Amino acid sequence: NGVGGGGEVYLVTGGSGLLGQALKRVVEASEGGAAKGSSKWVFLSSKDADLRDYESSRRLFDKHRPTHVVHLAAKVGGLFANMADQVGFFRQNMQMNDNIVSLCHDYKVKRAIFCLSTCVFPPSAPMPLTEDSLHSAPPHPSNEGYANAKRMLECLARYYRQQYNDEFVCIIPTNLYGPNDNFNLEEAHVIPALIHKCYLAQQDNQPFVVSGSGKPLRQFLYSDDCARIIYELLRTSSEKLTFNSMMCVGDTEHSIKQVADAIVSAMEFKGEVKYDTSKADGVYKKTASNAILRGFMPKDFTPIPLEEGIRRAVVWFKDNFDKARR
Numbered sequence: 001n002g003v004g005g006g007g008e009v010y011l012v013t014g015g016s017g018l019l020g021q022a023l024k025r026v027v028e029a030s031e032g033g034a035a036k037g038s039s040k041w042v043f044l045s046s047k048d049a050d051l052r053d054y055e056s057s058r059r060l061f062d063k064h065r066p067t068h069v070v071h072l073a074a075k076v077g078g079l080f081a082n083m084a085d086q087v088g089f090f091r092q093n094m095q096m097n098d099n100i101v102s103l104c105h106d107y108k109v110k111r112a113i114f115c116l117s118t119c120v121f122p123p124s125a126p127m128p129l130t131e132d133s134l135h136s137a138p139p140h141p142s143n144e145g146y147a148n149a150k151r152m153l154e155c156l157a158r159y160y161r162q163q164y165n166d167e168f169v170c171i172i173p174t175n176l177y178g179p180n181d182n183f184n185l186e187e188a189h190v191i192p193a194l195i196h197k198c199y200l201a202q203q204d205n206q207p208f209v210v211s212g213s214g215k216p217l218r219q220f221l222y223s224d225d226c227a228r229i230i231y232e233l234l235r236t237s238s239e240k241l242t243f244n245s246m247m248c249v250g251d252t253e254h255s256i257k258q259v260a261d262a263i264v265s266a267m268e269f270k271g272e273v274k275y276d277t278s279k280a281d282g283v284y285k286k287t288a289s290n291a292i293l294r295g296f297m298p299k300d301f302t303p304i305p306l307e308e309g310i311r312r313a314v315v316w317f318k319d320n321f322d323k324a325r326r
């Protein structure tokens with residue numbers, strides 16, 4: 001059921017987002033621009049259809065008749081947005097996920113990939129986090145609407161696989177970053193937020209202020225690396241899909257200070273860097289295991305080093321400042 005026989009139609013929801021655009025780059029690099037041979041890739045945005053609406057979603061499936069689906073669309077947001085609208089994060093993600101997963105089954109899609117996140121795991125799960133601890137305890141209360149919807153997505157995909165043998169697989173990325181990220185200071189994850197802050201500090205001749213001590217450790221993954229994993233999941237033989245879900249994390253943990261240093265270097269920022277220790281650090285580390293990923297990906301798969309990934313994200317942000325989400 002993997003890539004290759006010709007005539008495949010790959011439908012990517014959330015195709016305009018950080019990960020969707022990365023997948024587009026990977027496809028273009030792998031298949032030489034307009035998809036080689038007779039396979040077709042369709043990258044969707046919310047302008048193509050509101051996936052919360054079943055009928056609009058069904059029309060998309062009817063129009064494109066996908067053989068493969070990568071479902072990346074989600075209502076995502078920062079801590080405050082999540083806390084202020086648990087209903088919205090729960091319902092909108094449940095609606096989109098229920099529509100897309102059930103349509104993948106009804107339209108006999110050969111293989112579909114769904115997207116969870118390491119941030120929906122129980123805070124109490126032992127480290128390193130493994131795929132099987134997802135449901136072992138409740139999620140953190142701050143994002144439980146989003147987290148519970150993502151957890152139900154894992155259940156639904158797994159139930160279809162058990163009951164109907166559908167080749168439905170979930171990926172569980174850690175912190176992704178790269179071009180087309182959301183750089184809005186209220187909503188952004190740590191890397192895009194720090195890139196934006198450093199950029200403003202440089203423009204305004206002000207110190208670059210990093211929240212917290214800089215000591216916490218995190219695993220980051222450049223968006224194109226996650227896209228390479230998705231591409232491999234689509235290409236691989238059915239026999240290699242021995243897991244229902246798979247963490248997508250890099251090998252190395254990096255401190256927030258290492259992130260800030262890489263941004264300073266990429267931005268060629270010459271001013272003062274300050275750590276605001278009055279701001280909370282969060283947990284010191286939340287290591288996730290990449291054992292399944294390592295067993296699955298080709299041995300020569302090497303994630304892009306943090307410094308290089310950050311350099312590319314900084315270049316993109318500076319070149320696209322006007323159109324970037326910020």
Ligand code: NDP
Nearest residue numbers: 014015016017018019045046050051072073074115117176
């Ligand atoms: P983005 O915010 O960059 O993109 C979200 C995408 O979803 C956009 O293409 C958006 O379309 C689309 N979308 C949102 N609402 C709807 C809707 N109602 N109907 C149709 N399309 C919609 O997200 P990312 O690329 O960062 O995330 C992709 C996936 O990865 C998500 O499932 C997310 O949960 C997951 N993830 C992300 C991580 C990260 O660090 N970024 C970490 C772990 C998991 P439009 O552009 O038109 O608004």
